[in-house]
Amino acid sequence: MTPSLLYAFAGVALCGIGLFGFLRLQHLLRKLMAFNLIGSGVFLVMVGLAQRNGQPDPVPQALVLTGIVVAIAATALAVVLIRRYYHLSGQTTLAEPAAKSARPKARSVNREGAPE
Amino acid sequence: MTLWLMAGLLFTPLAWAVLTLMVDFRKGRLVTWLGMAVQVLVSLGLWAAVASDGGFLYLLGGWQAPLGIELRVDGLAVTFVLLTALVAAACGWHASIYLDPGKPWHRYFWPLFWFLWAGLNAVWLGGDLFNLYVGLELISLAAVGLVALGGQADALRAAIRYLMAALLGSLAYLLGVALIYGQFGTLSLAGVTELMNSGDAQSGQTFPLVLMLLGLALKTALFPMHGWLPPAHGIAKSPVSALLSALVVKASFYIAARLWLDLGGELGGFALAQLIGVLGSLAIIWGSWLAFRQTKLKQVVAYSSVAQIGYLFLLFPLTWGVTEAISLQAQQGITLQVISHALAKAAMFLAAGNLIMSVGSNRVDALAGVSRFLPFSLFSFGLAGVSLMGLPPTGGFAAKWLLLQASLASGQWWWLAVLLAGGLLSAAYVFRVYRASFIESTDTDQFYHPSRSLEVIPMILALMSLGLGLVAEPVLSVMSLPFEGGGQ
Structure with missing residues (x-):
């Protein structure tokens, strides 16, 4: 049981907690936080598990840097979408609105009809 | 060059x-x-x-x-x-x-x-x-x-x-990738395969592969x-x-297929292959049925995608534990299915967009009377539908024919029923759209005419998907070309 293996196990635990939150939480921002938690867990597993004769392996560290960039991009996109969605619908969850508001019928030629 | x-x-x-x-x-x-x-x-x-x-x-x-x-x-x-x-x-x-x-x-x-x-x-x-x-x-x-x-x-x-x-x-x-790297110390797919075949790695665990396939199946929208x-x-x-x-x-399917073909032989198993195949079959049946039930035109096409994606996952049972020849046949069938579905579904969505634009509503029953005003787009929609149903001489037919032969040759006759049922069900939802559009008694006279080039594009795609069955042989021969080593 080396310290780095401990990191890997911590990563697995983080993944588990994150996955639980991701599936159970309804609020979109919380879901997003849970996604980031899973991501951190995966990165820990990646760095902790890869060992070369007791020495840390530099390659996964380079990969994790790329992974962090990707995760930031995804988080930024999700935050923008969630914010816009909240402005338009006033909702913070993905639940369908119970009563559909009557939509104005007029539509330009290019609009493909609202979903109902 | x-x-x-x-x-x-x-x-x-x-x-x-x-x-x-x-x-x-x-x-x-x-x-x-x-x-x-x-x-x-x-x-x-x-x-x-x-x-x-x-x-x-x-x-x-x-x-x-x-x-x-x-x-x-x-x-x-x-x-x-x-x-x-x-x-x-x-x-x-x-x-x-x-x-x-x-x-x-x-x-x-x-x-x-x-x-x-x-x-x-x-x-x-x-x-x-x-x-x-x-x-x-x-x-x-x-x-x-x-x-x-x-x-x-x-x-x-x-x-x-x-x-x-x-x-x-x-x-x-990514978690699967991390586990694979932790085990083999390489990220190259070819490297992992080589290490696994040479046998100096400890006996491979299936878990990383299952994890990766699960993630990719979620991204490919495999049933459920x-x-x-x-x-x-x-x-x-x-x-x-x-x-x-x-x-x-x-x-994402392409990555899953490459993983399976390279690593599945060692890490996969009969049960895993059959399970994925069964999920694919359920996707075909359930997706087609839901496509038949939708009231909105584009939802029909979208659920049809769920069904057509199901066919792709028949690759997994048809390439595990079979001879080289059968596996090759299945791979060729799946690749043709990918190509013909890509062409046909693109044509279908673009044609559906034209139809919706023309009648100003996205409902299937609003299409009444459109056959007189937009026959060209409707025809593209139908041609694409013919390929999805798998009628000759389309690419969809060639693909399903190869899959049929592979499942017979490998003794897995049960996929046959799925292939046949899928074809019939897709005919049902395509004809439902047609029936709605040929109803003549309609009080709408207002149809918007999309420009000619909008109508030509889905037609070209639909014709390509139709013609794919005729040129399947040269396409397949290029597809199976192997490497010739570092030719930079």
Whole structure:
């Protein structure tokens, strides 16, 4: 049981907690936080598990840097979408609105009809 | 020569993306027309080069893996690169006429379109597990952005749901990659296969492979994880839906298939292969049934995608534990299915967009009377439907014929019933749309006429999918070309 293996196990635990939150939480921002938690867990597993004769392996560290960039991009996109969605619908969850508001019928030629 | 082709293929989509980010819709359209011409020519050139000289491994910038990016340019990869070029160019062309330049946010279509294209090329050519992950993420983020382009709350809801599913799928895949790297110390798919066959690694555990397949199946919308697909594909603008259904879901399937063909023999098992096959069959039946029940035209087409994706997953049982010849037959059938579905579904979504534009409603029963006003688009829709049903001489027929033979030859006769039922059910939902459009008694006389080029594009795609069955032999022969070792 080396310290780095401990990191890997911590990563697995983080993944588990994150996955639980991701599936159970309804609020979109919380879901997003849970996604980031899973991501951190995966990165820990990646760095902790890869060992070369007791020495840390530099390659996964380079990969994790790329992974962090990707995760930031995804988080930024999700935050923008969630914010816009909240402005338009006033909702913070993905639940369908119970009563559909009557939509104005007029539509330009290019609009493909609202979903109902 | 190939150096220039590779540079043109990989670098230019990113360059177009950055260029179009800085200009408005109309200038972006001009840049994109130029870019699409370049991409189609480069893809054709690369395809011809591989068809005559065989595939090669390409090290980006001369750096060795694992720090450098290793690209495997084989027959299958260039076939998909060419398919992407044709379908994406058709969708881009359609979008350039279809999208309203008056809406300021539509200008973001172009950069997203190009990022998507760059990601697709990266996935087809990617040779190591981590770069495939980066390519997948690039595709997902661009695709989510394209879905959100609709702008209303419902489009955003669909986009967020899609994003959440895609992110979870990517992380499952990445965790699998981390475990594989921890075990084998290499990221190159070829390297992992080599280590596994040489036997100096301890006996492989199935868990990382299952984890990666699970993540990729979620991103490919395999039953029962398909819930995110119909809202996202149904609500997006038609050219976007066409891109998503034709190409984006194929990218994650492509990675899953490559993993299975390289590692599945060692790490997979009979039960796993059969389970994936059963899920695919359920997707075919359930997806077709739901497509039949939908009231909105684009939802019909979107659920049909769920069903057609199910066919792809028959690859897993038909290539596990069978002889080389049967496995090859199944692989060829699946590849033809990917190509013919990409062409047919793109044609179908674009034609559906024209029909919706013409009648001003997205409901199937609003199509009454449209057969007299828009016969051309309706005909493209039907031709694409014929390919989905798998009637001769379409590409869909050739694909299903190969799958049928493979399942008979491997003694797995139960897939036969699925193939037949799937064909019948797809006929049911295509004819339902037809029945609605041929009703003559209608009080609407107001039909909007889309411009001629909007109608021509789906027709070209549908004809290509129809003709694929006739040229299947040369396409398949290029596809199976192996590597010829470092031909930089």
